[in-house]
Amino acid sequence: MxxxxxxxxxxxxxxxxxLASFRREREADWKAFEALLARVEKRAPRALSEEELLSLPLxxxxxxxxxxxxxxxxxxxxxxxxxxxxxLRGYFYLYxxxxxxxxxxADFFLHDWPxxxxxxxxxxxxSVALMFVGIGAGAWLVASDKGWxxxxxxxxxxxxxxxxxxxELLRRMLYDGDNGFLSGFAAYLxxxxxxxxxxxxxxxxxxAAPTVLLMLFNGCMLGALFQVYWAKxxxxxxxxxxxxxxxxxxxxxxxxxAAGMRIGTRIAFPGELTxxxxxxxxxxxxxxxxxxxxxxxxxxxxxxGIGRQTITSDVxxxxxxxxxxxxxxxxxxxxxxxxNGDR
Amino acid sequence: MATVRHxxxxxxxxxxxxxGVDLQVKLADAGTRAAAFLLDVVFxxxxxIAVTIVALFGVRGLGTDExxxxxxxxxxxxxxxxxxxxxAFEAGRRASTPGKRIVGIRVASRNGAGLSVDQIIAxxxxxxxxxxxxxxxIAGRSGMGVADTLTTVFGLVWALLFALFPLFNRDRLxxxxxxxxxxxxxxxxxxxxxxxxARQDPVAKTFQFSHAQLDAYGIAELHKLEEVLRRDDYxxxxxxxxxxxxxxxxxxxxxxxxxxxxxxxxDLRAHLERKLLLGNRRADKHxx
Numbered sequence: 208m209x210x211x212x213x214x215x216x217x218x219x220x221x222x223x224x225x226l227a228s229f230r231r232e233r234e235a236d237w238k239a240f241e242a243l244l245a246r247v248e249k250r251a252p253r254a255l256s257e258e259e260l261l262s263l264p265l266x267x268x269x270x271x272x273x274x275x276x277x278x279x280x281x282x283x284x285x286x287x288x289x290x291x292x293x294x295l296r297g298y299f300y301l302y303x304x305x306x307x308x309x310x311x312x313a314d315f316f317l318h319d320w321p322x323x324x325x326x327x328x329x330x331x332x333x334s335v336a337l338m339f340v341g342i343g344a345g346a347w348l349v350a351s352d353k354g355w356x357x358x359x360x361x362x363x364x365x366x367x368x369x370x371x372x373x374x375e376l377l378r379r380m381l382y383d384g385d386n387g388f389l390s391g392f393a394a395y396l397x398x399x400x401x402x403x404x405x406x407x408x409x410x411x412x413x414x415a416a417p418t419v420l421l422m423l424f425n426g427c428m429l430g431a432l433f434q435v436y437w438a439k440x441x442x443x444x445x446x447x448x449x450x451x452x453x454x455x456x457x458x459x460x461x462x463x464x465a466a467g468m469r470i471g472t473r474i475a476f477p478g479e480l481t482x483x484x485x486x487x488x489x490x491x492x493x494x495x496x497x498x499x500x501x502x503x504x505x506x507x508x509x510x511x512g513i514g515r516q517t518i519t520s521d522v523x524x525x526x527x528x529x530x531x532x533x534x535x536x537x538x539x540x541x542x543x544x545x546x547n548g549d550r
Numbered sequence: 551m552a553t554v555r556h557x558x559x560x561x562x563x564x565x566x567x568x569x570g571v572d573l574q575v576k577l578a579d580a581g582t583r584a585a586a587f588l589l590d591v592v593f594x595x596x597x598x599i600a601v602t603i604v605a606l607f608g609v610r611g612l613g614t615d616e617x618x619x620x621x622x623x624x625x626x627x628x629x630x631x632x633x634x635x636x637x638a639f640e641a642g643r644r645a646s647t648p649g650k651r652i653v654g655i656r657v658a659s660r661n662g663a664g665l666s667v668d669q670i671i672a673x674x675x676x677x678x679x680x681x682x683x684x685x686x687x688i689a690g691r692s693g694m695g696v697a698d699t700l701t702t703v704f705g706l707v708w709a710l711l712f713a714l715f716p717l718f719n720r721d722r723l724x725x726x727x728x729x730x731x732x733x734x735x736x737x738x739x740x741x742x743x744x745x746x747x748a749r750q751d752p753v754a755k756t757f758q759f760s761h762a763q764l765d766a767y768g769i770a771e772l773h774k775l776e777e778v779l780r781r782d783d784y785x786x787x788x789x790x791x792x793x794x795x796x797x798x799x800x801x802x803x804x805x806x807x808x809x810x811x812x813x814x815x816x817d818l819r820a821h822l823e824r825k826l827l828l829g830n831r832r833a834d835k836h837x838x
Contacts, residue, residue: 223819281823288740293740401629412725487731488731491730494672495668
């Protein structure tokens with residue numbers, strides 16, 4: 208036991224008292240804030256009464272001020288950690304994305320999606336051009352040597368279509384309705400196409416080179432298929448069979464490629480921004496475009512699953528395909544909602 | 551000691567609220583994030599298996615002619631599980647998947663603003679090439695029976711490259727985080743602990759300390775002492791009590807370790823807090 212220096216313990220007590228009372232006076236507010244946060248994190252803010260909603264920002268500010276006071280005067284690290292986590296939760300809740308889901312969805316369809324696609328117009332042109340180059344190359348390769356067909360098109364997708372198939376078999380493929388597994392195959396194709404689109408987007412970060420190759424190869428497959436039908440005099444018919452959903456689907460994949468290219472080129476040439484910021488900006492535009500792309504692919508899947516089997520006239524097929532393409536182009540490039548005020 | 555504190559500081563980032571308070575967020579470390587991701591994978595896999603089992607029972611119940619619609623439903627369900635799970639949860643109010651919630655981390659925007667949906671989508675689409683692409687390459691190849699060593703090695707190297715990417719940058723960013731302008735921060739839910747200074751302990755009242763004895767330590771040691779007291783492990787208490795006793799020259803009885811430390815903690819904290827109010831922040835025992 209040591210001797211007590213007079214007055215020492217008393218002054219210590221005074222400090223203790225003041226800090227204890229600081230905690231006592233504010234603890235109820237912290238607890239109330241914590242309880243409210245726990246409720247709004249679980250359910251929609253509608254679950255709160257008006258009074259509670261109004262008290263949220265007040266309680267948040269009181270937690271922040273308590274934190275400032277505690278940091279400056281208290282050495283109770285558990286208390287400071289508690290207040291820090293409480294303030295952070297409050298901050299994330301109050302300053303997080305505050306728009307409702309419906310508002311967000313409406314915004315996406317009215318502004319964000321067409322805006323992002325318009326923003327990508329250069330990349331889209333390049334992407335479409337690459338696809339056409341691929342189509343030309345694929346057709347030319349198969350025309351020069353039949354063996355290329357098997358090299359380009361995976362046997363699973365070909366399903367008996369090939370340079371050696373009879374014209375009759377090829378025709379049946381185009382006009383016969385449901386043959387067993389076809390609609391299941393369409394669903395598989397939809398997911399497959401979404402994956403291809405995602406790949407085209409995601410591989411963009413490698414300076415866009417893999418995206419370019421993917422676009423070319425996709426074109427190649429089409430070109431190879433075309434050549435086979437063209438040689439048998441079924442070119443126009445295949446065009447109709449593909450157009451009904453292909454205009455939507457190929458456009459979607461081209462846009463995915465464009466999104467990928469945007470990321471790649473911005474990482475390679477960030478301009479005035481830092482590479483990181485440039486990548487972040489490009490990534491967000493591209494991601495918005497990508498959600499749109501999966502919506503388009505969903506449409507394409509529906510057209511394919513329903514339209515392809517039930518509509519068998521070439522003219523109607525071309526009309527629907529062309530109409531869809533016109534619709535997309537109109538929606539993306541011509542339709543602009545005037546924005547009033549801020550969002 | 552110094553290195554520990556240095557590494558702790560290295561993952562702190564300042565987040566200044568519009569009210570002007572710096573909230574000091576801590577970036578989640580790689581291990582925590584890997585754990586969260588594995589948990590999510592387990593959840594997704596469980597759900598996928600459940601969907602598959604239901605689909606198989608459906609096939610048995612309906613007969614094979616109903617196979618097609620079920621096949622479609624199955625394919626779309628699996629696809630949705632994989633691609634929508636992360637996006638839907640992270641776009642929610644808590645900005646964290648169930649796995650992340652369990653380990654107490656969440657996604658936040660690097661610029662401190664609210665998270666937008668396009669950021670969430672961007673960071674999750676990139677996961678396709680970071681994780682699922684190499685896996686599907688390997689799985690697809692082995693499914694066809696042509697998983698040669700080269701492909702497998704390539705897939706694994708690719709996957710590792712991306713998996714380890716967060717370890718090679720300062721902000722622990724995944725490629726997806728980098729593109730989306732997000733990072734993953736710790737957002738633990740803490741409960742309010744009792745105030746150790748306010749502990750009423752009859753034995754503790756008998757201990758009194760002089761100025762010189764309270765000058766032996768600084769804030770760092772005070773926080774260590776607080777940890778020991780909160781953990782309340784008998785042997786740790788005894789060891790610490792002996793060490794402090796030796797240093798300040800007053801050795802308590804072994805069975806008095808807890809009250810002794812409680813008393814010393816309370817007095818030391820009051821002592822240091824008073825100095826704090828006078829503008830003298832004593833970081834640790836070496837600080838003069």
